[in-house]
Amino acid sequence: MSFIKTIKDIPKEEYLAPGHRLCAGCGAAIAIRLALKALRGPTVIVNATGCIEVATTIYPYTSWRVPWIHVAFENAAAVASGVAEAFKIMEKKYGVKRPDVIAIGGDGGTFDIGLQALSGALERGHKMLYICYDNEAYMNTGIQRSGATPRGAATTTSPAGRVIPGKLERKKDLIEIAVAHGVPYAATASIAYPVDYINKVRKALETEGPTVIHVLTPCVPGWRIDPSQTITIARLAVETLVFPVYEVENGKYRINVMVKKPKPLEEYLKLQGRFKHLLLPENKWLLDKLKEDVKWKWERLLKLSNL
Ligand SMILES: Cc1ncc(C[n+]2csc(CCOP(=O)(O)OP(=O)(O)O)c2C)c(N)n1
Numbered sequence: 001m002s003f004i005k006t007i008k009d010i011p012k013e014e015y016l017a018p019g020h021r022l023c024a025g026c027g028a029a030i031a032i033r034l035a036l037k038a039l040r041g042p043t044v045i046v047n048a049t050g051c052i053e054v055a056t057t058i059y060p061y062t063s064w065r066v067p068w069i070h071v072a073f074e075n076a077a078a079v080a081s082g083v084a085e086a087f088k089i090m091e092k093k094y095g096v097k098r099p100d101v102i103a104i105g106g107d108g109g110t111f112d113i114g115l116q117a118l119s120g121a122l123e124r125g126h127k128m129l130y131i132c133y134d135n136e137a138y139m140n141t142g143i144q145r146s147g148a149t150p151r152g153a154a155t156t157t158s159p160a161g162r163v164i165p166g167k168l169e170r171k172k173d174l175i176e177i178a179v180a181h182g183v184p185y186a187a188t189a190s191i192a193y194p195v196d197y198i199n200k201v202r203k204a205l206e207t208e209g210p211t212v213i214h215v216l217t218p219c220v221p222g223w224r225i226d227p228s229q230t231i232t233i234a235r236l237a238v239e240t241l242v243f244p245v246y247e248v249e250n251g252k253y254r255i256n257v258m259v260k261k262p263k264p265l266e267e268y269l270k271l272q273g274r275f276k277h278l279l280l281p282e283n284k285w286l287l288d289k290l291k292e293d294v295k296w297k298w299e300r301l302l303k304l305s306n307l
Contacts, residue, residue, distance in 0.1 A: 003199045010198060011037045020063040021055040025227025027217030027234060028052055028133040030191045032104065035131055035215075036066070038201035042099035044069065044083050048076035048114055050106035051140040051219075052133065067099075074113045076103040077121035077130055084126045100205045101128040107148035108138040111172050122181040122210045129204045129211045132174060135219035143222045147172040150242070151290045152278045155222070160277040165286050170293055178212040179248050185211040187247035187256075192235035196245060196256050216243045224273025236268040241298045246305070253304040262298075265291055 004010060015036035022029040032052055045068045047053045053070055056063040071079040080103035090096040103121075105114050110132040118130060137155045138144040145155040150171045154160035158167035178186040185207045189197035197215065204211035218225060218233045225233055237243035238257050242265065245257040265287075269275040278287045 003202060004195055007195060010034075010194060013037065015039060015065045016056070017063040017065055019061070021058060022051065023220045023227065025218075025220045025225075025230045026051070027191055027219060027230050028106070028135055030230070031131075031133045031197075031215045031217045034191060034194050034197055035102075035201045035213075038198045038205065039066070040100065040202065040205055042097060043067070044087075044099045044101050046071055046076050046080040046083060046101065046103045048103070048105035048109035049073040049140075050109050051135070052104060052106070054140050073109050075117045076105045076109060076114055077118040077128075079103070080128045080130070081121045081124060081126040084128045088127075101126075102205075103128060103130045105130070105132055106139070107132060107134040107136060108144075108146045110134075111147040111174055115177075118212075119177075119181065122178060122183050122212070125209050127208055127210070129201070129213065131201070131213045131215065133215055133217045134174075135217045135222055136171075137219070137222050139219050139222045148174070151293060152283070152286050153274045154277065155274070165277055165283040166274070168286070173297075174214045175212065175246075175248065179251070181210075182251075183212060184209045185247070185249050187213050188243065188245055189213055189215045190234050190238050190243065190245050190257070191215065191217065192231050192238065193245060193257055200247065222274070224276075225271060229271055233268065233271055236263065236271070239263045240265045240268040241294050242268055244298060244301055246301055253301065253306075255301060255305050255307070265294060 016033045043066050080101050084101045087098045091098045134148050136149050143156045145158040145167050149167045152166045154166045160166040175186050187200045189200050218230045220227045241262045246255045
């Protein structure tokens, strides 16, 4: 394949085998399965600790049909850099075909604990793709807040109750952090827009230098959603402007899913138990802050895209 036009063109090959122990309706499982459909040849996956790692490789089984390395929680990007550089030398010395190198980490492993390794890799300029699947908390250890958890979300370390109405702080902006390193390609993606997402993975693999893709992945237990609603909620995140789908190619911003008439944010929030309290009148101030975050980001993106 090269780039695809419609859902019918999505390659049938599955590189993430069924039988893994990820939850029914797991957004991250869908994100990784789709990403692997963009592979173009030999590939090495470097996977930080997190749900994807623990649930796809329960000894003595594995779901990975491509070479896969499990690394620590904090160093996926550093290991991926090493793999990429080692193959570069092997190509020069022995003519070995260089594989694509993809690092995969959750939001905890990317926004927080692996950020230093990621920053180093982006700055050094290795040819590798980093995919962050973002379920907006440290899910595999029991739903603790991360730097990617949005304002107002209840987690076990930002519980909504009498003391606080969920997390008070703003979500970090991973793509802006990547862009600040001057990478040639960085993009957000949604599992509700698989053609756009798969094409972005492919484009990133074909780019010389470090690339970053940030994909939002609803989590059934963590977001307290119905497993049948994963894609609906992922789509609502885009339609309510919570998660704009855009790319930055050599500094040039492009919104890939234009939203002319955004849906009210409440439509996204009301399907998720983690935001239930935000719809109560006494928490309106925090809901308003979240709305301000969303509006600020979207208006900034419109300006950066010259729209
Ligand atoms: C240095 C370090 N701290 C903590 C842990 C325990 N730990 C393993 S996975 C994980 C959470 C991972 O969260 P995230 O990266 O968001 O991925 P998810 O579980 O949501 O898929 C934690 C805290 C660890 N393995 N290493």
